Amino acid sequence: MEYISTRGNAPALGFEDVTLAGLASDGGLYVPREWPVLTAGEIASLAGKSYVETAVTVMRPFVAGALDDDALRALCTEAYGRFDHAAVTPLVQLDAQHWLLELFHGPTLAFKDVALQLLGLLFERFLSTRDTALTVVGATSGDTGSAAIDALAGRDKVEVFMLHPAGRVSDVQRRQMTTVLAPNIHNIAVEGDFDDAQRIVKAMFADSEARGRLNLSAVNSINWARLMAQVVYYFYAAVRLGAPDRPVAFSVPTGNFGDVFAGYVAARMGLPVARLIVATNVNDILHRALSSGDYSCERVEPTAAPSMDIQVSSNFERLLFDLSGRDGAALAGMMDEFETTKKLSIPADMLVSARDLFSSARVDSDGMAMAMRWAHDKCGYVVDPHTAIALSAARSDDLGDVPVVTLATAHPAKFREAVERATGIRPALPARVAGLFDRQERFDTLPATLDAIRAYVLERAG
Numbered sequence: 218m219e220y221i222s223t224r225g226n227a228p229a230l231g232f233e234d235v236t237l238a239g240l241a242s243d244g245g246l247y248v249p250r251e252w253p254v255l256t257a258g259e260i261a262s263l264a265g266k267s268y269v270e271t272a273v274t275v276m277r278p279f280v281a282g283a284l285d286d287d288a289l290r291a292l293c294t295e296a297y298g299r300f301d302h303a304a305v306t307p308l309v310q311l312d313a314q315h316w317l318l319e320l321f322h323g324p325t326l327a328f329k330d331v332a333l334q335l336l337g338l339l340f341e342r343f344l345s346t347r348d349t350a351l352t353v354v355g356a357t358s359g360d361t362g363s364a365a366i367d368a369l370a371g372r373d374k375v376e377v378f379m380l381h382p383a384g385r386v387s388d389v390q391r392r393q394m395t396t397v398l399a400p401n402i403h404n405i406a407v408e409g410d411f412d413d414a415q416r417i418v419k420a421m422f423a424d425s426e427a428r429g430r431l432n433l434s435a436v437n438s439i440n441w442a443r444l445m446a447q448v449v450y451y452f453y454a455a456v457r458l459g460a461p462d463r464p465v466a467f468s469v470p471t472g473n474f475g476d477v478f479a480g481y482v483a484a485r486m487g488l489p490v491a492r493l494i495v496a497t498n499v500n501d502i503l504h505r506a507l508s509s510g511d512y513s514c515e516r517v518e519p520t521a522a523p524s525m526d527i528q529v530s531s532n533f534e535r536l537l538f539d540l541s542g543r544d545g546a547a548l549a550g551m552m553d554e555f556e557t558t559k560k561l562s563i564p565a566d567m568l569v570s571a572r573d574l575f576s577s578a579r580v581d582s583d584g585m586a587m588a589m590r591w592a593h594d595k596c597g598y599v600v601d602p603h604t605a606i607a608l609s610a611a612r613s614d615d616l617g618d619v620p621v622v623t624l625a626t627a628h629p630a631k632f633r634e635a636v637e638r639a640t641g642i643r644p645a646l647p648a649r650v651a652g653l654f655d656r657q658e659r660f661d662t663l664p665a666t667l668d669a670i671r672a673y674v675l676e677r678a679g
C-alpha cells in the first residue's frame with residue numbers, strides 16, 4: 218500500500234516509512250492512496266474470530282509490501298497478549314440498545330494502548346534493519362504519554378522524551394509515566410501548561426539544529442499506524458452485533474479526531490456503520506464544525522475529561538481531504554487559511570456529505586455526571602468521564618432501533634476523583650497497577666522554553 222499526503226506535495230511512502238515518519242514534509246498527514254474494501258463475505262467470515270485474527274484481516278491491506286500475514290500475526294499476538302482480558306476489547310451490554318466497547322484492558326488503562334502497543338513493536342521491527350536510532354519527543358496531558366512509555370520502554374534504538382505539564386496531570390497518570398525507570402525513557406515535567414509543552418515539541422520539530430542531529434518521530438495520533446490499529450475494534454464489535462447484515466452505530470469520545478476517524482475508515486472499508494457520533498465536551502470545535510460548518514479555535518477550558526480538552530483536532534484534516542474529493546492543493550489552501558486566521562468555514566457541500574455519516578454532540582459537566590449516574594444506577598456499571606460524555610451523546614441521538622456502541626476509552630480508576638464526585642463511588646485500581654503508589658519515580662523538572670528542552674534532549678540523544 219502507498220500513502221499520500223493530504224496536502225498533495227510530499228513524496229508517497231510505503232507503510233514502513235509512513236510508520237516512522239509521522240507528519241508529511243509538506244505539513245500534511247499521510248493517508249492510504251485508496252481505501253481497501255472488504256466484501257460482505259469477508260466481513261461475515263470474521264464472526265467468531267479472535268481479536269488477533271480480526272486484526273490480521275483488517276490491517277492486511279494497509280501493511281501490504283511491508284509485513285506478510287505471519288509477521289503481522291506475530292506482532293499482534295505479542296501486542297494484544299499484554300491485555301488483561303482474553304477478548305482484548307470486550308463488548309458489554311447496558312440495555313436493549315446500548316453497548317460499551319471496553320478499550321481499557323491494556324497496560325495503562327486507556328484505549329491508546331491498543332494502538333501504541335502495536336506501534337512500539339512496529340518501531341522495533343522497522344528500526345532493526347536500519348543504522349539510525351529514533352528520538353521520540355512528545356507532549357502529553359496524560360494518556361498518550363503513559364501508553365507510549367509503556368510500549369517503548371527498554372526497546373533498542375529508541376529514546377523517548379515525554380513532556381507533561383508539571384502538577385497538571387492526575388497522580389495515577391504521572392506515576393504511570395515516572396515510575397518507568399528504563400534508561401531510554403526520559404520524563405520531563407514542564408513548568409507550564411499542556412499548550413506550552415505542545416508548543417515546545419512543535420518548535421523542536423521545526424528547529425534546524427534538533428532536526429539536523431536527531432531522527433525525530435511522533436507517537437501522537439497523526440501517526441497513520443495508530444489509526445490503522447484502531448480500525449480493528451470497529452469490525453470486531455460490529456461483527457459481534459450482526460454485521461455485515463445489521464448496521465451498527467458508534468459513539469466516540471473525541472479529542473484529536475483519531476479514534477472516530479478510524480471508525481470512518483471502517484465504514485469506507487465496507488463495514489455497515491449506521492452513524493458515527495462525535496461526542497465532545499465543552500471544548501466543542503468539532504461539534505460546531507459538524508453542526509454548522511464553523512471550524513474555529515476558542516480558548517481551551519479544562520474539564521474532568523482532559524483528553525478531550527483540545528483546541529484543534531489534527532486528524533480532522535484527514536476527513537476534510539476526502540470530503541474535498543482528495544484535492545490536495547485545495548486542502549493545502551484551506552489549512553493555510555486555518556493556520557493564519559484560526560478559523561475555517563466548511564463549504565456547504567462538504568458539510569452535507571459529512572453529515573451522511575457523522576452526527577455530533579456537546580456534553581457539559583452536568584450531562585457527563587448524569588450519564589455516569591445513569592450507567593451506575595440503571596446498569597450497575599461505572600464509566601470514566603470521557604466514556605460518560607459519549608454515552609450521554611449516544612442516548613440523545615435519534616437512531617431508531619439501531620444498536621449503538623459507545624467506546625469506553627479509559628478505566629474509571631484513571632480518573633477516580635471525577636468519578637467519585639459524580640457517583641460517590643471511588644473505583645479501585647486494577648491489580649496490574651496496584652503497586653503504582655509504592656514505586657520509585659524519576660523525572661526532571663525544566664522551564665517551559667525551547668532552549669532548556671532542546672539542550673536536555675540533545676545531551677541525552679544527540
Ligand SMILES: *Cc1c(COP(=O)(O)O)cnc(C)c1O
Nearest residue numbers: 360472473474475476524626627
Ligand atoms: C485520547 C483520548 C480520547 C480522544 O481520542 P482522539 O483519538 O484524540 O479523538 C478520548 N478518551 C480518552 C480516555 C483518551 O485518552
